[in-house]
Structures are given as C-alpha cells and as structure tokens.
Amino acid sequence: MLTSRAATIAGYVAGFALLFLVWHLASVFLVRSVLFPSPWPVFERAWVLIEDSILQEQILASMRRILQGFLLGSLIGIPIGLAIGSFRPVRLLLEPWTEFFRFIPAVAMITVAVIWFGIGEESKVFLIAYTTVFVVIISTAAGVGAVGRDKIRAAQSMGASQLQIFALVALPATVPYILTGMRVAMANAFVTIVAAELVASNDGLGKMLWDARLFMQIEDIFVALISLGLLGFATDRVFRLLIRAFAGRFNPTM
Amino acid sequence: MGFVALDGVGKVFRGRTGAWEAVRDFTLSLDEGEFFCLLGTSGCGKTTVLNMLAGFEAPTSGRIMLDGRPVSGPGADRGVVFQGHDSLYDWLTALDNIAFGLRLRGTPKAERRATAERFLKMVGLAGQGAKHPSELSGGMKQRIQIARALANDPRILLMDEPFGALDAMTRAVLQGELSRIWAETRKTVLFITHDLEEAVALATRIGVMKRGPGGTLKAVVPVDLPFPRDRTSDGFMRVFREVHALIHEEIHGAH
Numbered sequence: 001m002l003t004s005r006a007a008t009i010a011g012y013v014a015g016f017a018l019l020f021l022v023w024h025l026a027s028v029f030l031v032r033s034v035l036f037p038s039p040w041p042v043f044e045r046a047w048v049l050i051e052d053s054i055l056q057e058q059i060l061a062s063m064r065r066i067l068q069g070f071l072l073g074s075l076i077g078i079p080i081g082l083a084i085g086s087f088r089p090v091r092l093l094l095e096p097w098t099e100f101f102r103f104i105p106a107v108a109m110i111t112v113a114v115i116w117f118g119i120g121e122e123s124k125v126f127l128i129a130y131t132t133v134f135v136v137i138i139s140t141a142a143g144v145g146a147v148g149r150d151k152i153r154a155a156q157s158m159g160a161s162q163l164q165i166f167a168l169v170a171l172p173a174t175v176p177y178i179l180t181g182m183r184v185a186m187a188n189a190f191v192t193i194v195a196a197e198l199v200a201s202n203d204g205l206g207k208m209l210w211d212a213r214l215f216m217q218i219e220d221i222f223v224a225l226i227s228l229g230l231l232g233f234a235t236d237r238v239f240r241l242l243i244r245a246f247a248g249r250f251n252p253t254m
Numbered sequence: 255m256g257f258v259a260l261d262g263v264g265k266v267f268r269g270r271t272g273a274w275e276a277v278r279d280f281t282l283s284l285d286e287g288e289f290f291c292l293l294g295t296s297g298c299g300k301t302t303v304l305n306m307l308a309g310f311e312a313p314t315s316g317r318i319m320l321d322g323r324p325v326s327g328p329g330a331d332r333g334v335v336f337q338g339h340d341s342l343y344d345w346l347t348a349l350d351n352i353a354f355g356l357r358l359r360g361t362p363k364a365e366r367r368a369t370a371e372r373f374l375k376m377v378g379l380a381g382q383g384a385k386h387p388s389e390l391s392g393g394m395k396q397r398i399q400i401a402r403a404l405a406n407d408p409r410i411l412l413m414d415e416p417f418g419a420l421d422a423m424t425r426a427v428l429q430g431e432l433s434r435i436w437a438e439t440r441k442t443v444l445f446i447t448h449d450l451e452e453a454v455a456l457a458t459r460i461g462v463m464k465r466g467p468g469g470t471l472k473a474v475v476p477v478d479l480p481f482p483r484d485r486t487s488d489g490f491m492r493v494f495r496e497v498h499a500l501i502h503e504e505i506h507g508a509h
C-alpha cells in the first residue's frame with residue numbers, strides 16, 4: 001500500500017518534470033519567441049507574484065467562487081437527481097428540464113448572469129452552480145436507476161419498507177455515482193470560472209489572464225495557466241481520494 | 255393443506271414480443287421442515303416459480319398460500335438466496351450484511367452483532383466479518399447470502415441455483431455445509447437447481463419440471479436416504495437413476 005502510494009507520487013513528480021522539460025526544449029529550440037517563454041522566467045515571475053501575495057489572492061478568489069457554486073449546485077442537484085431516479089412522475093416532469101438546460105452551457109449564460117446579478121460574486125457563484133447542477137442531477141439519477149434489482153429484492157424479503165429501501169439501499173448504492181458526477185462537475189467549474197472572470201470580474205485567475213493579455217505580460221499568462229492546471233489536478237485528486245474512501249472498496253475502477 | 259401451497263399457479267409474461275407462458279398449472283404442497291429441490295432444464299420456469307413464491311412477481315392464475323395466508327408481495331417470512339451475488343451490499347461489511355434484516359427491525363446493536371456473529375460462524379466464516387463483499391470469493395459471498403437470509407429467521411428459505419456459478423469443488427463443499435445447516439436449523443427450504451447430483455445430495459423430495467413453454471411439475475420423487483448423503487452409495491445411485499430417467503426426456507427435447 002505504502003509502496004504503491006510512493007510509486008504514484010514518484011510518477012507524478014517524474015511526469016511533471018518531463019512536462020517542464022519538454023516545455024523548456026520546445027521554447028529554447030523549437031519556437032524561440034518572446035511570446036513563448038521557457039519555464040524558468042515563468043517560475044521567477046510566479047515567485048514574485050507569490051511574494052507579493054498577488055497570486056494567492058487570485059487563486060483564493062477563483063477557488064472561493066468555485067467552491068461556493070459547486071456546493072450550492074451539488075446541494076440542489078443531489079436531491080433532485082434522487083427524486084428523478086426514484087419516482088417516475090418526477091422523471092417525466094423534470095427530465096425535459098435537465099435535457100434542455102444541459103445543452104445551454106454555462107459560458108452561454110454569462111451574459112444573463114451579469115445582467116441579473118451584476119459583476120459581483122453572485123453572478124460567478126450562479127454560473128458555477130448552474131454548470132454543476134445538471135451534471136450532478138443526471139449522474140445521481142443514473143445511479144439510482146442502476147441499483148441492482150436483487151439488492152432491492154433482498155431488502156424486500158428481509159422486510160424493508162419503501163423508506164428503508166431508499167435510505168439503506170438506494171442511497172448508499174448511489175454514492176459512487178453522485179461523487180463521480182461531482183467530479184465531472186468540478187472540471188466544468190474550472191472552465192466556467194475562467195470564462196466568467198474573463199468577462200466580468202475584478203479578480204481571480206481569469207481576470208489575471210485577461211489583464212496580462214492587455215499589458216502583454218506573457219509570463220503572467222503562463223503563471224495563471226499553470227496555476228489552473230495544478231489546482232484542477234489537485235482538486236481532482238482530492239475527489240479521487242474521496243470516491244475511493246466512500247466507494248473504492250466496491251468499485252476498484254474509480 | 256401443506257405449509258406452503260401453490261395451487262394451479264400460472265404465469266404469462268406479456269411484453270414487446272407478445273405473450274409468453276412461462277409456468278402453467280403448477281401445483282405443489284410443501285411440508286414444514288422439508289428440503290424440496292425443484293429440478294428442471296434451463297428456461298423451464300424454475301425462477302419464475304420461486305419469484306412468485308417470494309412475492310417478486312404476481313401469478314397470472316392460481317393461488318399461493320404460506321401457512322394458510324395468501325402470498326401478496328415479498329416479506330420477511332420468506333428469505334431469498336439469489337443465484338448471483340449482486341444482492342449483497344458492497345458498502346457494508348460481511349457482518350453488517352448478515353445483520354441487515356435485524357437492523358431493519360430495530361434490533362439493538364449488541365444483539366444484532368451477536369446474532370450476525372453466530373450465523374457468520376455457522377457458514378464457516380468466523381473471524382472474517384470485517385471484510386467487504388469485494389474482498390470475498392464467490393463461494394464466500396454465497397455463504398454470506400445464506401447467513402444473511404437465515405439471520406432474519408424466515409419461515410422458509412428460497413434458494414435460486416445458489417451454487418450455479420461456483421466451481422465444482424467449492425460447490426460440493428457448500429452443498430455439504432448447507433445440508434449440515436439445514437439439519438441444524440430444520441428450516442423449510444425450496445432449492446432450485448438444474449444439477450441432478452446436487453438435487454439428490456440435498457433434497458428430501460425432488461420435483462422435476464417439464465420443459466417450457468408452460469413449464470409445470472412433472473413428477474415428485476421422495477429421497478429417503480440418510481444424511482449426510484454418500485454419493486457413492488447404492489441408494490444414491492438408485493435415486494439418481496430414477497430422477498435421471500425423468501429429466502432425460504426434458505433434456506433431449508430441449509436445445
């Protein structure tokens with residue numbers, strides 16, 4: 001167990017080292033343009049931004065919005081998904097909603113969000129919640145639908161009531177699906193937050209990207225991009241760990 | 255009338271492809287404490303009969319009674335052991351799986367635990383209660399299913415080819431264990447199988463089913479052999495041949 005974890009971490013380190021090496025080689029030998037800096041000046045710039053607490057502020061601003069919207073979207077999405085999966089009338093009624101809205105991407109909703117909520121926190125939290133909620137609903141409902149028939153029948157022939165079947169069989173059996181939906185939603189949240197901050201924000205990584213473009217601060221752009229990648233990577237790992245902790249023992253594929 | 259009575263039971267499935275008569279005029283009476291094996295070729299309607307008795311499916315004709323009361327829907331008086339092991343709760347430990355029925359009834363935790371440990375031991379898995387189903391072999395999972403059904407103390411145990419997916423060696427071991435457990439508990443058992451030797455090794459009576467469509471009971475053969483059964487004894491061979499003759503025509507008519 002310990003050795004396999006050590007191997008995983010060693011793999012990550014080596015993988016990232018290789019990525020930066022390829023980047024270095026590409027910028028030094030292939031592209032050779034001021035518009036494509038090599039890793040070193042970018043790291044130096046990142047260090048300056050960290051020392052001035054600027055990078056932390058932007059990261060914090062973006063992550064706070066992601067987390068708030070993500071939690072709000074999950075809190076709304078999970079019960080709706082459970083209801084859709086459990087009750088046929090609810091499914092018939094609400095499936096058109098989910099099937100309709102999931103084709104309107106959050107990015108397309110930015111304009112209305114700004115009109116409704118202004119460029120303050122609310123519009124961003126709304127957009128993240130929006131992008132989260134449908135993914136979570138669909139995956140939760142699918143999870144409820146996938147509960148094995150024999151699991152339910154076994155409970156019935158042990159005397160379970162409808163409520164007990166829901167709480168003690170359907171719900172726990174659905175947890176891996178819920179977590180998987182949340183994991184996908186989290187990835188979408190990163191896409192959405194950058195787009196939202198590009199258009200309407202006073203801070204955050206998206207805003208940082210936009211400002212850096214205006215002033216042609218190419219290193220800043222790269223710092224923001226790398227921050228996004230690393231944050232996304234770290235968040236996804238946390239989710240993988242969660243899924244493992246809650247569900248991994250019965251679904252080793254996740 | 256017997257403890258369990260199926261009286262002229264029939265089942266017609268209606269679906270996209272039209273109607274399919276799975277079971278026709280199935281009449282059988284079980285006594286309390288007997289081990290009844292229902293033997294038949296694949297697709298003859300064995301599972302359908304069990305599902306109707308379990309209350310998972312409603313018969314389209316006839317009546318099913320348990321201890322004088324009509325069966326309508328599943329209930330704790332009929333424990334079920336399924337063929338696959340998808341029915342186990344992956345997120346619970348083996349012990350918590352066994353204690354599930356007691357938990358449903360609000361049995362206090364300490365008592366639940368003690369009972370579950372007792373049945374864990376009965377199926378030969380003492381000390382392995384903390385494992386999750388994914389950490390158990392196929393044979394162990396079926397043991398847990400049996401323990402889970404028994405811990406709930408049903409009036410009758412319904413088993414649908416519980417050892418069908420196991421290798422021959424594991425299957426023989428589990429047959430022996432089940433026979434011992436039945437002797438200890440004297441539960442009424444309806445055991446479905448398509449394995450002739452398994453039926454002769456376990457049953458007090460064997461019901462042979464006719465091929466479908468309209469699968470029905472063709473003959474019932476009492477097995478008056480002492481337990482534990484000696485598979486090489488003359489008595490065993492005699493019953494085996496008798497049942498074999500009955501099932502032979504069904505097999506050779508089938509595809």
Ligand SMILES: Nc1ncnc2c1ncn2[C@@H]1O[C@H](COP(=O)(O)OP(=O)(O)O)[C@@H](O)[C@H]1O
Pocket residue numbers: 267268269274275276294295296297298299300301302303466
């Ligand atoms: N839900 C169903 N809908 C339609 N046909 C079914 C259904 N369940 C079983 N059958 C059909 O009924 C027959 C008996 O099935 P089953 O009871 O599962 O047989 P066995 O358990 O003896 O192999 C088969 O021909 C099967 O295809």
Ligand SMILES: [Mg+2]
Pocket residue numbers: 300301302414
């Ligand atoms: Mg069957």
